[in-house]
Amino acid sequence: MSQIRCDVVSVERTVFSDDVDMVLAPGIEGQLGILPHHASLMTALAPGELIIRQAGKEDVHLVVGGGFMEVRPDRVTVLADAAERAEEIDLARAEAARQRAELRLRERAPGVDLARAENALRRSQVRLKAGRHFRGGRSSAGSGRVEGLGGDGQ
Ligand code: ATP
Secondary structure: OOOEEEEEEEOOOEEEEEEEOEEEEEEOOEEEEEOOOOOOEEEEEOOEEEEEEOOOOOOEEEEEOOEEEEEEOOEEEEEEOOEEEHHHOOHHHHHHHHHHHHHHHHHOOOOOOHHHHHHHHHHHHHHHHHHHHHHHOHHHOOOOOOOOOOOOOO
16 A cells, blocks of 8 residues: 655654654644655645544654644655654643733733744644543544644634
């Protein structure tokens, strides 16, 4: 069966590298499904969940803080601002980041970079959702269900 090479690299490390069957990525204009032999493209990624599917294995769920994705027919390369596996997410840290960002956005103190705070809020929301989903949803592993992460803070 045909596969596509997938490399997910953050500034700190290679988070994932293997041949895969499908990649679902949070493109800035919506979720993108990448299969082997996909047309070449380059796109920015939003903070969100990146799901990697390999036959006979559990889906790999990564959270990316944003970044870029290059697709070629035989290869997907994700250069992420930050990336971690759902099981690596520290929920307390993400909750603290969410509260910090919300406070900054509420107070709008002079000198605060609101766009930066909004991005931090989005990252924390995605981490909370993916981290909670991972902890609560292991029994449904392998079902193939993909839950959208819309940044609604749930
Ligand atoms: P914080 O304020 O908690 O650092 P942040 O959104 O500013 O959050 P990032 O800049 O997105 O953090 O990520 C920095 C590094 O820390 C990355 O390697 C990322 O994978 C990791 N990271 C950030 N938050 C978490 C978390 N809640 N659990 C696990 N790893 C995290």
